[in-house]
Each structure stands twice: as C-alpha cells, then as structure tokens.
Amino acid sequence: MIISQVNKYIKILFSSFIIIFLSTSFLEAAKKKKEEKTCLYCEKFEKVKDWPVEARPKAFIYEKFDYPKGMFTAKQLKADKGMQKAAGKFVYSRFVKSKGTLNTYQHLMIRDMAYFEAYFNEMLNDKDAKVETLEGLKKGRESMRMSLKISPKASSSEAVLKFWATGKMLKQTHALNKKQKKKRLKAKIDPEIADRAAILSNLKKQVAIAKVNAQRAAVIEAQKKTDGAK
Numbered sequence: 001m002i003i004s005q006v007n008k009y010i011k012i013l014f015s016s017f018i019i020i021f022l023s024t025s026f027l028e029a030a031k032k033k034k035e036e037k038t039c040l041y042c043e044k045f046e047k048v049k050d051w052p053v054e055a056r057p058k059a060f061i062y063e064k065f066d067y068p069k070g071m072f073t074a075k076q077l078k079a080d081k082g083m084q085k086a087a088g089k090f091v092y093s094r095f096v097k098s099k100g101t102l103n104t105y106q107h108l109m110i111r112d113m114a115y116f117e118a119y120f121n122e123m124l125n126d127k128d129a130k131v132e133t134l135e136g137l138k139k140g141r142e143s144m145r146m147s148l149k150i151s152p153k154a155s156s157s158e159a160v161l162k163f164w165a166t167g168k169m170l171k172q173t174h175a176l177n178k179k180q181k182k183k184r185l186k187a188k189i190d191p192e193i194a195d196r197a198a199i200l201s202n203l204k205k206q207v208a209i210a211k212v213n214a215q216r217a218a219v220i221e222a223q224k225k226t227d228g229a230k
Helices: 002-022 025-030 074-078 082-097 106-123 131-146 156-229
Strands: none
Touching (some): 106 156
C-alpha cells in the first residue's frame, strides 16, 4: 500500500521537491549565490546558539532517537557531527549531483529522504548552524513528506522510519523488477534459439540423407561398372 502511494505521488515529488530544494540554502554549501532573505526567524536569530529552545516552534527542536539499523556506521555515530556530515553527503549526492537519476532509482531517492530528515534533525543540534539554512531546509523537508503523505507536524523519528522502511520495500521491488526483466529478455531469446536448433536439426537430417543418397549412387555406379565388365 505504501509503494502504491509512492508511485501515485512521485510526480508531485519531482516537480515540487526539486524546485524547492534547489532554492534552499543547502546549495550555499556548493557556493551558490545567496538570494534575498525570505525566512522568518533568521531576522531575529542568526545561529542555533542564538535561538533559545523555549522560543522555537516544535519543528525546530532537536529530537534524540535511535536511527534505523544500518543507516549510520559505528564510526559515524561516535564522531563529532558524524551523522550530520554523513547524512549531508547522501543528500547532496542524491538530490543535487544525481538529481537526473531520481526517477530511475526511486528506492534510493526514498531512502535518502530519510537522510534528509536526519540531516535536518542533526543540524538542530549544531550550535553553529544558521537559522536561515534551517528554515530553507524545512521547506524542502515538507515537500518530501508530501510524497508519502507524512504530516509536516510529524516527528523526525517517525518520518525517518517511514522513509527508511519504504526505501527498503522499494529496493526489493526494484530487484524483483530487474529479475523479471531478465526473464522477459530470456523469454525473447529462447524462441530464437529454438528456431536455430530446428534449422540445425533439419540441416543434419539433410546431410544424413545426402550421405545415404551418395552411398546409394556409389553402389549403383559400381554395380553398373560390374555389369558392363561381364
């Protein structure tokens, strides 16, 4: 059921997410030109350390939870900002560098949405993170959540788990489709092999008949010579 929802909203995801994400300040890390500020809270607070927790909306409060098994390595879990850096690499690689392959690798796209959620959440725990950046990323996050009908008010842990689980399901579907495609290709090739085998069998029969006829002709010719000699 989740997979059908993904397929249903995949077009919405491509059209809305790419536009929103490419306009976020995450691309500032790629040295893109800054646009005019359109954020709300960044007018009062420059960085997370300047923004008191009690003054933040729930969406901007860091949530400490255990990420799905296999999402991060033990080294990344222990390193300073290890999860933030690792998640950021996945996000940048998938949605910026490889954005042209999103439709081809939907299972990886959904999986990396979990990393986007993780990246945003971990930045909330980074005192030096810019509030302007967080507000921009939040817009991209909301666009992504639309693809699976995840509420903008849902916790980071809920969104991460849903994206991660759906990504795994889509990965299995992708592998199954790949296997079925190979079977279809094989099915197309098999008739050709059968036709060739039939042709080869007929040729062998013709060769065998030709040998028998040649032997008969040789016997008849030899018989003629024998009769003429008498």
